[in-house]
Amino acid sequence: MNLRRPFFLLSLAALVLCGPGAQAQDSPLRVGTDATFAPMEFVDNGKRTGFDIELVEAVAKNMGRRLEWVDIDFKGLIPGLLSKRFDMAVSAIYITDERRKVVDFSAPYYTGGLVVLVREGNTAIKKPADLDGKKVSVQVGTKSVGFLTQQHPGVQRVEVEKNQEMFNLVDIGRADAAVTGKPAAFHYVRTRSGLRVLDAPLTTEEYGMALRKDTPELTQAVNAAIANLRADGTYAEIVKKWFGSSAAKP
Numbered sequence: 001m002n003l004r005r006p007f008f009l010l011s012l013a014a015l016v017l018c019g020p021g022a023q024a025q026d027s028p029l030r031v032g033t034d035a036t037f038a039p040m041e042f043v044d045n046g047k048r049t050g051f052d053i054e055l056v057e058a059v060a061k062n063m064g065r066r067l068e069w070v071d072i073d074f075k076g077l078i079p080g081l082l083s084k085r086f087d088m089a090v091s092a093i094y095i096t097d098e099r100r101k102v103v104d105f106s107a108p109y110y111t112g113g114l115v116v117l118v119r120e121g122n123t124a125i126k127k128p129a130d131l132d133g134k135k136v137s138v139q140v141g142t143k144s145v146g147f148l149t150q151q152h153p154g155v156q157r158v159e160v161e162k163n164q165e166m167f168n169l170v171d172i173g174r175a176d177a178a179v180t181g182k183p184a185a186f187h188y189v190r191t192r193s194g195l196r197v198l199d200a201p202l203t204t205e206e207y208g209m210a211l212r213k214d215t216p217e218l219t220q221a222v223n224a225a226i227a228n229l230r231a232d233g234t235y236a237e238i239v240k241k242w243f244g245s246s247a248a249k250p
Contacts, residue, residue, distance in 0.1 A: 029063065041090075
């Protein structure tokens, strides 16, 4: 009896079953983040937590994938994703046309935007137009930098590496204001007295999970997981925990 052909067919079947798709399912989902942007992602008592963290954990669980976090500065998220250090980047990243040129995004998962944070009693900055000529702190690599450059060229930008540094400069009076994302600004004023957020937002924008263009199947799987979490109520529970009952307000 010629046993070579059956053995070959069994080997081929094993290769198919253990091919790229099966390996991808068994491999961890590696996600890059800069956990310094409360309440979206931050470290509390040595543990990552926040809205993005819990949402990604739920997405990975829905997909049946183990989750591995990769900590990296915000400005390194897109380069790190493109160099395949991780599979996805989630860190309160706004979906922009410029970013879409180099990466794909999941379906939008939260609506935010840029706002202005000032000290209580600051009467010189009552509306966005009052920023011109003032010292405004921003985090490098964020949408805030480009927005101020284009819309408020008269602003004296003070660029810092970390979100907390940006708030601290306003707190101690070394910056007149900070421009940052709505969730982070409202979270900070809830935890620290003496600061307030201007009523008029600078922008209204959407957050997305960034993925490489060469992994369309992963993008589809992430979108399916987000849709499942919305359908079964998990998404609403996470939103309520971090932002209250309405997804539109922090």
